[in-house]
Amino acid sequence: MTPALRTGLAIxxxxxxxxxxxxxxxxxxxxxxxGEGEQQAHRLIAKAARxxxxxxxxxxxxxxxxxxxxxxxxxxxVVIGSHLDSVPHGGNFDGAAGVIMGIAATAALAAQGYAPQxxxxxxxxxxxxxxxxxxxxxxxxxxxxxxxxEAPDALxxxxxxxxxxxxxxxxxLDPSSIRERRALLDPARIACFIEPHIEQGPVLVETGMxxxxxxxxxxxxxxxxxxxxxxxxxxGAVPRSHRRDAALAGVAxxxxxxxxxxxxxxxxxxxxxxxxxxxxxxxxxTPTKVPGLLRFSLDIRSEDAALLAELDRWLHxxxxxxxxxxxxxxxxxxxxxxxxxxxxxxxxxxxxxAARHLGIPAMEMASGAGHDCATFAGLGIPSAMLFLRNRxxxxxxxxxxxxxxxxxxxxxxxxxxxxxxA
Ligand SMILES: [Zn+2]
Numbered sequence: 001m002t003p004a005l006r007t008g009l010a011i012x013x014x015x016x017x018x019x020x021x022x023x024x025x026x027x028x029x030x031x032x033x034x035g036e037g038e039q040q041a042h043r044l045i046a047k048a049a050r051x052x053x054x055x056x057x058x059x060x061x062x063x064x065x066x067x068x069x070x071x072x073x074x075x076x077x078v079v080i081g082s083h084l085d086s087v088p089h090g091g092n093f094d095g096a097a098g099v100i101m102g103i104a105a106t107a108a109l110a111a112q113g114y115a116p117q118x119x120x121x122x123x124x125x126x127x128x129x130x131x132x133x134x135x136x137x138x139x140x141x142x143x144x145x146x147x148x149x150e151a152p153d154a155l156x157x158x159x160x161x162x163x164x165x166x167x168x169x170x171x172x173l174d175p176s177s178i179r180e181r182r183a184l185l186d187p188a189r190i191a192c193f194i195e196p197h198i199e200q201g202p203v204l205v206e207t208g209m210x211x212x213x214x215x216x217x218x219x220x221x222x223x224x225x226x227x228x229x230x231x232x233x234x235x236g237a238v239p240r241s242h243r244r245d246a247a248l249a250g251v252a253x254x255x256x257x258x259x260x261x262x263x264x265x266x267x268x269x270x271x272x273x274x275x276x277x278x279x280x281x282x283x284x285x286t287p288t289k290v291p292g293l294l295r296f297s298l299d300i301r302s303e304d305a306a307l308l309a310e311l312d313r314w315l316h317x318x319x320x321x322x323x324x325x326x327x328x329x330x331x332x333x334x335x336x337x338x339x340x341x342x343x344x345x346x347x348x349x350x351x352x353x354a355a356r357h358l359g360i361p362a363m364e365m366a367s368g369a370g371h372d373c374a375t376f377a378g379l380g381i382p383s384a385m386l387f388l389r390n391r392x393x394x395x396x397x398x399x400x401x402x403x404x405x406x407x408x409x410x411x412x413x414x415x416x417x418x419x420x421x422a
Contacts, residue, residue, distance in 0.1 A: 001407065005414060008108030009407050011048055015100045016403075018044050020092045028089040028397025031096075032159065033127035033138070034062065034167040041084040045099055045124055052107045054122070059184045060174040061142050064099075064124030068106050070116040070421065076191040078116075078420045080105065080413070081123030083139060083372060087131050088159075091198075091399025097388060097406065098196040099124045105414045109421075116421035118191065125372050132157050133164055136338065140375035145183040152178050192347055192420060193376040193383045196409055198390035198401050200369050205391055209363045210408040213351045214385035216303035217367045217374045218270065219340030221312055223298040223332045224277075228253075230328040232284055232292035243290050244327040247280055250294040252322050253315075253330070254278075257298075260314065269307055270366050274299045298332075303340045303366050341374035344382035347416075351384060354415040360408045386413060 001009070022044065023029040023037040031037030042064050046056045049066035056066045064084070070077075082098025102122035109116070126139030133155045141147050148154070152165035152175035160167070165175045177184055204212055230244035254275055261273050277297040285291055298315075302308050312335075319330035348364075355362035367385060377383040389405040392398040 004108045004112035007111040008104035011107045012100050012104040030088045031086040033085040033132035038085045062126050062173045066122040068120040070118035075118035076189050077119035077121040079121045079190050079193045082195050083125045083128030085129050087129050087395045093198045093399050093401045094394040101196040108414045137375045140372035142178050143185050145181040147178050149179050187379045190381050193381050195373040196386040199387040200394040204389035209361050210389050210405040212363045212365045212387040213348050214367045215364050217341040218301040220301045220338045221308045222336045225333040226296050227331050228294040228328050230292045233290040235288045245290050246294040247291040249326045249328040270303045272301050305340050341377035343384045347384035350416050354412045358411050
């Protein structure tokens with residue numbers, strides 16, 4: 001490791017420690033969106049950024065913007081960023097690791113006397129965790145004027161019941177750009193966006209790799225409130241031929257979906273399927289009754305939008321077939337869709353080349369969880385994500401990223417930045 005990288009890493013280590021201490025809420029940390037913990041994180045990062053010579057400001061909606069100025073300020077900036085909020089009693093690294101890596105990489109570049117041609121902008125994005133306000137990518141979509149105009153007054157924080165506007169006003173921020181659907185950052189002024197983030201699944205731990213370069217952020221097709229309607233009947237008296245068993249029909253659909261998933265995955269498709277809710281009607285169910293109602297949810301994710309659409313058609317056809325065979329009817333209820341976001345091929349190649357050059361093993365993987373990076377990619381900004389190995393998943397106090405793995409990511413990012421900023 002070079003002395004410059006060691007300088008960056010030391011700043012990162014101090015920030016992780018200070019962040020864990022100041023936002024501590026045992027077990028874990030709490031950094032509520034537009035709340036005290038998030039504010040503390042912003043203050044700490046801003047102080048560290050100023051100390052390494054970055055220009056620091058907050059925009060009207062509270063996004064932290066730290067800039068290492070380039071020689072030609074008319075050029076579009078290279079942007080690194082992630083979010084600084086956490087779930088209640090969460091881990092120290094989800095979100096914060098990405099912002100801290102941006103600061104640490106800047107410190108490393110500054111320490112080696114590197115003068116960038118274009119601006120390097122590090123963003124501390126607000127309100128990414130949906131547990132506080134019920135909106136995807138709230139902070140990054142607000143940044144680009146993409147939230148619905150009524151969002152500041154309609155969205156209420158789960159713990160306080162207060163509106164987004166009330167929380168923003170309390171911090172001296174201004175929700176008017178959200179109401180006017182006005183962008184505070186011009187996508188044309190962004191050359192590219194990179195979001196480093198801890199991995200939230202077990203893949204890097206199991207493969208023994210320190211980092212991954214993300215291929216895309218999965219989109220989703222969700223049916224949160226699906227149901228099967230059949231007929232309640234006596235569990236002993238009614239023969240198979242006369243049953244309209246909602247539970248067995250629902251299970252038949254899920255088994256068929258599972259089989260199809262396995263086949264598609266066998267052919268190399270990117271796909272994950274979950275029925276997180278599956279229950280008979282608690283008002284009517286007993287062990288001695290054929291269930292007449294089953295409620296279930298479906299959450300299907302893939303990097304491939306065409307595959308999601310195809311699977312949606314297949315689900316409805318399969319449900320109709322099972323329904324006809326078993327005398328039940330499926331009602332999927334209203335779906336929600338989130339479009340997949342593919343990561344930029346050139347940025348991925350550059351990150352891989354940097355890792356190879358440094359002798360750091362790196363694999364490719366899709367991101368199953370959503371990230372602010374999807375907002376940037378959705379605007380046509382070349383975007384990439386760098387995943388860091390992390391034990392025990394995320395959104396819990398047991399998140400465990402080793403600083404050596406952060407250092408590997410930092411080296412890859414810094415090397416890549418040297419090229420992108422030139
Ligand atoms: Zn996150």
